[in-house]
Amino acid sequence: MWSHPHLGLHAVVDSDGSVRLGRPGQDRACLVPLVEVTATGHGRMWSGERFIETSIGDRLTYRGHETVQDENRERTTIRLADPVTELAAEVTLETTSGAASLRARVRLVNEGSTPLRVESVTTLTLGGITDADGALDGLTLHWADNDWLAECRWRQTAFRDQVVPLSRSAHGHEGRGCFERYSQGSWSTGRHLPVAALTDRDGRAWLWQIESSAGWRFETGEREGAAYVALFGPDDAHHQWRHTLAPGEDFHTVPAVLVRAEAGGLDAAFGELTDYRRGIRRDHPDHRTLPVIYNDYMNTLMGDPTTEKLMPLIEAAAAAGAEVFVIDAGWYDDDAQGWWDSVGAWEPATNRFPDGIQEVLDAIRRHGMTPGLWLEPEVVGVRSPLAHTLPPEAFFRRGGVRVTEHGRHHLDLRHPAARAHLDSVVDRLVDEWGVGYLKLDYNINIGPGTENGLESAGAGLLGHHRAHLDWMASLLDRHPSLVLENCGSGGLRMDYAQLAVAQVQSTSDQQDLLRYPPIAAAAATAATPEQAAVWAYPQPGHSQDEIAFTLTGALLGRIHLSGFLNLMDDDQFALVSSAISVYKDIRPEISGARPFWPLGLPAWEDTWIAHGLRSQESTLLTLWRRQPPSGGADMRQAQRDQNGSGATACTLELPHLRGTAQRPTVLHPVATDSTAVWDAAEGRLTVCLPRPDTAVLVRVSSGS
Incomplete structure (x- = not known):
């Protein structure tokens, strides 16, 4: 169908309607029902850590x-029912x-006469995944660990290292476990x-993505000699999520997508x-x-802006x-x-802007730039008057008690008072102050959520x-x-919801x-290149190599420029301006290019790291060479490729250009002793x- x-x-559709x-041509036994659901009173047919093989799903x-x-x-909408x-x-x-x-979503509807408390539901399931030989030994599992200051750290291991063979024929059952990753809070x-x-x-390759800013989970394991994948939003066991469906009520799952590459592996x-x-x-x-963004924070003002400090930065950034x-x-x-709590x-601080913040915003516009402001809209400090003037129902609560985390309360934007407050703030900043860019930050993990009733x-x-x-x-509709x-303390809420x-x-x-x-190299696994902002914070105390190093890392995404540019000498400033000029030349290619990684996705301590973008016009490549870490921690890199940790040259495989006449050009830094052949x-x-x-940064193209 x-x-x-x-x-x-x-x-x-099987003969039994499943x-x-x-x-x-696959054996039905290795496949998974299209939807798996657990509900109170209706659990699983084989108890364990898996959330497949559910009674309702069957x-x-x-x-x-x-x-x-x-x-x-x-x-295509496929309709199913549980009798x-x-x-x-x-x-x-x-x-x-x-x-x-393939993008999937599921809508559950209670067509019965009694309430049903749902505890988990899949958005997408797929079974029957094997290697080319029809087995599991040739499969590799890839996932990304994420942390503050250490985002997008990709891991890989043999599937069989995580899902070991258990001799199903001897036991008559699959194992009770699986490989899983999930969000918390x-x-x-x-x-x-x-x-x-x-x-x-x-x-x-099979690649998947779950689109949820609340809870999510995926699991993969073995089922009848093949691998399966099940993708979930929040569930009870991992996120304290339960949803009671009264008769006639419905629930929509978070979306998820599955991608298949027949060749080319992860890059494809x-x-x-x-x-x-x-x-x-x-x-x-x-x-x-893709406008170039200067932000005064990173390694620069660090949350201490004043008119006096900003004015020279504005002139230098422009x-x-x-x-x-x-x-x-x-x-x-x-x-x-x-200010934290x-x-x-x-409202603007009068002690920071004696003649008003409008003076600074006007200066930004006068220098031909769009003014932007930082905002953390979902929080209210415990000492803020708003903590007392907004109704209790406008905040996250658990057990009837308002939740407090790191000196902040959390707004519940389902409440009209919370939303009206933020609407008035943003409309004032945009309509009255002329702000055209908002950095929306999120610096607390509020835990499992809020209990409303x-x-x-x-x-x-x-x-x-x-x-x-x-x-x-709605903000974008109005503006x-x-x-x-x-922003979520950097990349801690980096999802496609x-x-x-x-x-x-x-x-x-x-920093x-x-x-x-x-x-920077792996950011394109989490966001499109034209959405992935990377800090470039050159400083007057940096060498030319250091300035070029920090600027180069941002050139294949979005530039978050920072640093005391106003204190640089002429040569340092020229290097910064040159990098921005290069970026403006190549940015028309970025928004349509596909990312790839000639050395594979990087490990945290790798000496050589490469990230590229392929477009119709050319291939763009960023290559970093870092000092090898002490203690031989770079053995993984040395074993993985021919370049070695002490080599001065790195060879990158570009199979999509093999057999074609190409000319490599070092775009940045322009004055360099680096070469490309x-x-x-x-x-x-x-x-x-x-x-x-x-x-x-190197361009490889057939043009002169």
């Missing part, structure tokens, strides 16, 4: 389906013509990215995922213009080529006890986040040219320029970086 030619998948996704049977085509998209609970499930499978991606990516993959030795799969991400997000001119100037945290700080009103904490968190996304969209940056609405994503708060490369027959680019802790 449904098939996807690029994924090679079919939705198959619907499962799989590839043609009973859900085919009721009908319909397909709707809209331009180049096709949506025992009278729970109906509508599974929407969305595909795009020519794309190897309100930082959706505080522990891991909601993205992972399975690959095999022949370059095939992430290329498909990048295209998909561009297709689901809200359209905005920022995605095409001279360097910045097009947006963001005044970061602290502009509202007018409290002798500090007093925020909420978002009888709802569970996890259900409250999901409800708030859906209201938060709706609020963000179409406004740009929203999504947020990024389908926000234009820019902060990738990290990492060490030598620690940023693995984050192309071997057309082998499809290899050899780049020489004579000194450690240096980096270059």
